[in-house]
Amino acid sequence: MGASALANIDKGLHHLFLSQIETLGMEPVARRSGIVSQLAPERGHGSAWMAGIGPDCLMTVLDLEVEDAVNLTSCGPGYFCLGIMSPSSLETMPRPVSAPGPTGLVMYCQDAGSYAYRLKPRTPYVSRSLCFTPRFWEQLAFGRRPDGDALLERIATTPQVLNAPHVGAMLQRLDARTADAAATELHLTALAAEAVACLMDTAEAEEQAEAAQGSSEAACLARDAHALLERHLDTPLTLESIARELCVSRSRLAATYKAERGRGVAEELRDLRMERARELLAGTDLPLSEVGRAVGYPRPSTFATAFSREVGCSPAAWRKQHRL
Numbered sequence: 001m002g003a004s005a006l007a008n009i010d011k012g013l014h015h016l017f018l019s020q021i022e023t024l025g026m027e028p029v030a031r032r033s034g035i036v037s038q039l040a041p042e043r044g045h046g047s048a049w050m051a052g053i054g055p056d057c058l059m060t061v062l063d064l065e066v067e068d069a070v071n072l073t074s075c076g077p078g079y080f081c082l083g084i085m086s087p088s089s090l091e092t093m094p095r096p097v098s099a100p101g102p103t104g105l106v107m108y109c110q111d112a113g114s115y116a117y118r119l120k121p122r123t124p125y126v127s128r129s130l131c132f133t134p135r136f137w138e139q140l141a142f143g144r145r146p147d148g149d150a151l152l153e154r155i156a157t158t159p160q161v162l163n164a165p166h167v168g169a170m171l172q173r174l175d176a177r178t179a180d181a182a183a184t185e186l187h188l189t190a191l192a193a194e195a196v197a198c199l200m201d202t203a204e205a206e207e208q209a210e211a212a213q214g215s216s217e218a219a220c221l222a223r224d225a226h227a228l229l230e231r232h233l234d235t236p237l238t239l240e241s242i243a244r245e246l247c248v249s250r251s252r253l254a255a256t257y258k259a260e261r262g263r264g265v266a267e268e269l270r271d272l273r274m275e276r277a278r279e280l281l282a283g284t285d286l287p288l289s290e291v292g293r294a295v296g297y298p299r300p301s302t303f304a305t306a307f308s309r310e311v312g313c314s315p316a317a318w319r320k321q322h323r324l
Contacts (some may be wrong), residue, residue, distance in 0.1 A: 013057075013076060013077065013079065013131055013132075013133065014058075015049055016058065016075070016076035016131065017048070017074075018050075018074065019074075019124070019248055020073070020074060020287070021037050022037060022070045023072055023300055024043065024064075024066070024070060024072075026038060026039055026040070026048060028050075031044045031049075032177060032181070032182075032184065033051045033179050033180070033184040034049060034050050034051025034071070035050055035177050036049045037049075039064060039066070042067070043066060043068070044064065044065050044066040044067045044068075044122075046062075046063045046065050046066075046125075047061075047063055047176050048060070048062050048063075048176075049062075049063065049174075049176035049179055051184075051185075051188060053130075053188050053189055053191075054139075054192075054286065057132040057133075057136045057192050058130070059085075059129070059131075059174070059188055059191070059192075060128075060131065061127075061128050061175065061176055062089070062125060062126065063124075063125075063126050063176045064119070064124075064125045064126075064260055065122060065123065065124045065125065065162070066119050066120075066122075067122060068121050069118060069119060070118070070119045071117075071118050071119075072116065072117055073114055073115070073116045073272055074114060074115055074116075074117070075114035076110075076114075077112045078110065078111050078133070079109075079110055079131060079132060079133050079161075080108070080109050080110075080131070080132055080133075080134075081106075081107070081109075081110060081130070082105065082129060082167075082195050082198075083106060083127055083129025083171060084104045084105060084128050084129070084168060084171050084172060084280060085103070085106060085128075085129070086124060086126040086127065088123050088124060088126075088232070089125050089126060091100040092118075092119070092125070093108065101148065104160045105115060105168050106166065107199065108274050123264055124131060128174045129171070130171075130191070130192060130195055133193070135261055136192075136196075140192075158264050160295055163281075164193065164198040164201075164202075167191070167198045170187075171191070171195065174191075175311070196251065200213045218256045218259065218260055220253075221253070221257075221260075222227070222247065222260035222261055224246055224259075225242060225246060225253060225257055225265065226261070228242060228246070229268060229269050229272055230272060231322045233269075233272060233276050233291060233295050233296055234294050234295065234296055235274055236296055237269060238265065238323040239254060239265055242265065246256075251267065270306075270310060271310075273296055273297075273306075274295075274297040274310045274311060276295050277280065277292075277294075277295045277307060277315065278292070278318065280294060280295075280302060281315055281318055281323075282319065282322045282323060288300060288304070288319075291303070292315075294305075
């Protein structure tokens with residue numbers, strides 16, 4: 001009868017913990033919210049409370065301490081877990097889990113399949129957690145973000161450090177003694193919604209921080225490239241040589257410079273050279289050939305052609321009109 005109390009839960013989540021409860025010889029007893037199982041005195045002490053929050057989310061409260069070591073096997077679908085766990089409970093996880101955040105919360109993704117672990121004797125295993133399938137996330141998050149699938153992938157592949165004291169406090173208050181309380185199901189539903197909102201906020205904050213960092217790095221690269229152009233106007237620069245000097249790829253330099261300054265590197269270089277050429281023509285007596293070399297044109301004819309194309313007249317004519 002106890003197991004049937006979770007009959008509406010996703011089959012994988014349903015069996016995720018029930019098989020372990022059976023191995024421990026704990027008889028599940030149906031309660032108003034989920035099932036509660038007690039560990040027999042001869043095997044140790046403690047309890048396990050599990051309750052479904054819809055068909056794709058399972059809340060678990062485990063407080064166990066076994067008298068003798070026990071080998072357990074967990075088998076279930078791919079799922080996410082958000083919870084507060086004792087150090088001994090964290091050690092039973094099938095994959096390394098990031099250190100708890102400031103509020104003690106941990107978040108991880110578990111691939112589908114089975115894994116075995118061992119409960120040590122006379123060691124407290126304490127956890128309060130929410131286990132949910134991707135479908136649960138889809139139902140709550142996808143309608144609020146068009147890129148919900150990308151956010152889900154981010155959560156699945158990046159250890160999440162969560163600073164959500166309200167979620168931690170809600171988890172801490174979970175107690176098997178409230179399994180028959182009339183308001184418990186409402187509290188659990190609110191907890192699940194708040195947990196998903198917390199994950200969305202955390203992932204979005206990290207995205208924004210990375211975007212800001214990327215923007216800062218891009219601005220720095222464009223600034224360094226521009227300074228290099230200004231310092232080496234007399235050098236036959238190419239996109240390749242500039243990228244090599246700045247230790248970036250040509251494509252990244254070209255795209256970043258264009259995005260940050262609104263024009264390409266070659267266009268910027270031409271304008272800087274012509275601006276410098278006009279300054280030298282108007283303010284110095286340097287021969288035209290020297291002016292050309294000073295702005296990266298070693299051949300006078302090449303300089304004259306480039307200047308005429310950009311300014312609309314020859315260097316000599318421009319000097320005559322604008323001589324200071």
